[in-house]
Amino acid sequence: MRKVAITGVGQTKFSGAQGKTQVELFAEAAMDALNESNLKAKDIQALFLGNALGDFTEGQGMVQAFAADNIGCFNVPASRYEGACASASVAIRDAFMWVASGFYDIVLAGGTETAAKMGTPLATRTFAMFSDACYEYPSGITFPAVFAMLAHLYAKKYDIPLAKLKEQMAAVSVQSYRYGLLNPKAHFRKEVTKEMVLSSFMVAEPIQLHDCCPFSDGAAAVVIACEEKARGLTNKPVYITGIGQASSGPLASQQEYLPRLRAREISSKQAYDMAGLTPKDIDVCELHDCFSIASLIAAESLGFFDFGTAGEAWEKGEAAIGGKIAINPSGGLKAKGHPIGATGAAQVYEIVKQLRGEVESGRQVDGAKIGMTDCLGGDGGTLCNLILERGW
Amino acid sequence: MEHKLTFKDYNEALKKDKLLGLKCRECGAITVPPKIACRRCASPDMDIVELKGTGEIQTFTTVNVAAEGYESEVPYTIVMVELDEGPWIMGNLVGIDPSKVTMELIGKRVKMGHRVFPGDKYSASDTARPLFSFET
Numbered sequence: 001m002r003k004v005a006i007t008g009v010g011q012t013k014f015s016g017a018q019g020k021t022q023v024e025l026f027a028e029a030a031m032d033a034l035n036e037s038n039l040k041a042k043d044i045q046a047l048f049l050g051n052a053l054g055d056f057t058e059g060q061g062m063v064q065a066f067a068a069d070n071i072g073c074f075n076v077p078a079s080r081y082e083g084a085c086a087s088a089s090v091a092i093r094d095a096f097m098w099v100a101s102g103f104y105d106i107v108l109a110g111g112t113e114t115a116a117k118m119g120t121p122l123a124t125r126t127f128a129m130f131s132d133a134c135y136e137y138p139s140g141i142t143f144p145a146v147f148a149m150l151a152h153l154y155a156k157k158y159d160i161p162l163a164k165l166k167e168q169m170a171a172v173s174v175q176s177y178r179y180g181l182l183n184p185k186a187h188f189r190k191e192v193t194k195e196m197v198l199s200s201f202m203v204a205e206p207i208q209l210h211d212c213c214p215f216s217d218g219a220a221a222v223v224i225a226c227e228e229k230a231r232g233l234t235n236k237p238v239y240i241t242g243i244g245q246a247s248s249g250p251l252a253s254q255q256e257y258l259p260r261l262r263a264r265e266i267s268s269k270q271a272y273d274m275a276g277l278t279p280k281d282i283d284v285c286e287l288h289d290c291f292s293i294a295s296l297i298a299a300e301s302l303g304f305f306d307f308g309t310a311g312e313a314w315e316k317g318e319a320a321i322g323g324k325i326a327i328n329p330s331g332g333l334k335a336k337g338h339p340i341g342a343t344g345a346a347q348v349y350e351i352v353k354q355l356r357g358e359v360e361s362g363r364q365v366d367g368a369k370i371g372m373t374d375c376l377g378g379d380g381g382t383l384c385n386l387i388l389e390r391g392w
Numbered sequence: 393m394e395h396k397l398t399f400k401d402y403n404e405a406l407k408k409d410k411l412l413g414l415k416c417r418e419c420g421a422i423t424v425p426p427k428i429a430c431r432r433c434a435s436p437d438m439d440i441v442e443l444k445g446t447g448e449i450q451t452f453t454t455v456n457v458a459a460e461g462y463e464s465e466v467p468y469t470i471v472m473v474e475l476d477e478g479p480w481i482m483g484n485l486v487g488i489d490p491s492k493v494t495m496e497l498i499g500k501r502v503k504m505g506h507r508v509f510p511g512d513k514y515s516a517s518d519t520a521r522p523l524f525s526f527e528t
Contacts, residue, residue, distance in 0.1 A: 072493070125462075125514070133515070136482045139483050139522070142455055149452065149453050156451070197442075204453045205452075206453075250482075252472050256480065
């Protein structure tokens with residue numbers, strides 16, 4: 001297996017509903033990634049594109065073919081990846097494997113979504129399509145409801161009074177908003193206090209509005225090349241050194257393992273083992289904070305904090321820059337936004353920029369050498385982790 | 393290989409308040425809702441059994457923001473229940489004020505009935521879902 005690097009990245013601003021199509025958004029991110037790699041469209045051998053809901057957002061299936069054509073990658077093999085909110089991570093993992101295997105030398109991967117365009121009722125309906133349609137949607141499950149039930153399980157399992165857990169969850173959102181304020185590509189750029197989180201609208205008991213990520217429009221792209229080609233394209237290659245992916249069945253079938261998500265623990269172990277690293281080695285992590293409670297669950301399963309203690313860690317600043325591990329300096333899904341099919345690629349964009357030291361002051365993790373991404377699709381149905389390391 | 397118990401047959405039984413599951417001949421585990429392979433050992437060698445429909449609430453939420461097509465039921469309470477036979481199952485809870493759910497619900501004993509979700513333009517069919525109420 002060959003070494004594989006990321007040579008260029010691009011990301012649009014994430015936002016609410018706006019005037020650009022999902023193909024246009026991806027094209028803008030892709031051109032930036034190509035330019036960073038000093039490549040032309042004709043140099044790209046294949047496209048791996050994450051897109052979860054294009055059929056519903058724009059009535060557009062098979063978006064990958066039109067995306068490839070738009071940017072001038074004429075007639076390349078183009079494949080769409082659908083893993084709900086983890087779609088782009090899965091696309092990047094597959095792109096990695098095809099380049100590592102020697103089948104391709106230089107490919108483009110990423111994701112695009114215009115989730116905000118749908119509005120809340122349809123977005124809530126389509127996101128719920130990532131729960132089991134036969135056995136769980138009929139009860140009216142929504143994504144906030146999934147994590148609301150996990151929050152209650154978390155409070156019970158770790159014997160934390162719900163009011164105390166709610167304060168810890170609020171600390172997660174406050175930190176994410178604080179970093180989002182400094183990120184010019186973030187959907188939300190505002191300061192939000194603990195009091196504002198705890199007095200916001202109750203979406204699904206105990207999840208309030210400021211515990212939730214938004215529905216966003218946006219895209220992100222990465223150029224992936226074998227080591228030999230990468231060295232000729234950039235003097236700052238970022239190597240993909242660990243990958244993992246796992247799946248699970250419907251939420252109720254995960255039963256006694258909850259609120260932990262087993263797929264994450266399998267996926268992240270694969271990534272750590274492949275990279276020969278442990279959680280202590282990670283300087284910066286972009287993890288899947290679709291809801292504040294999801295951050296606690298993720299950070300513990302990734303091995304950054306003991307089970308039942310992540311909330312306390314956030315309150316003490318241990319999950320902030322300068323703490324034990326810098327988590328979501330982009331603002332995370334909460335503040336940066338969540339255009340679902342693009343999210344995994346945007347996490348990679350952020351880690352690459354962090355390792356290169358190209359992030360705005362105040363949210364740069366100084367000297368970061370090793371970063372990790374964690375992307376969750378559905379209610380544990382798809383989990384994907386990537387470990388990235390400086391190549392210079 | 394055909395399924396021992398399909399979604400259609402499970403659904404029709406649930407509409408008569410009968411909860412059907414599958415008991416594994418290899419490991420004894422109960423699988424519900426139905427699948428072609430045992431949830432524990434992946435053996436397809438299973439027999440249809442009728443479950444009691446009683447169990448204990450493990451977690452819950454009340455939903456205030458519904459999906460398109462589900463607005464008329466808001467607010468409503470969802471629970472995950474551990475059935476006495478072992479598996480967890482998702483359903484709705486009645487007999488409480490949905491706006492006043494607390495952690496006290498966890499551990500409460502419940503029994504199962506059903507309510508039909510009529511389906512929407514995306515659904516394959518109408519679907520019965522478990523409707524839990526407190527055991528008396």
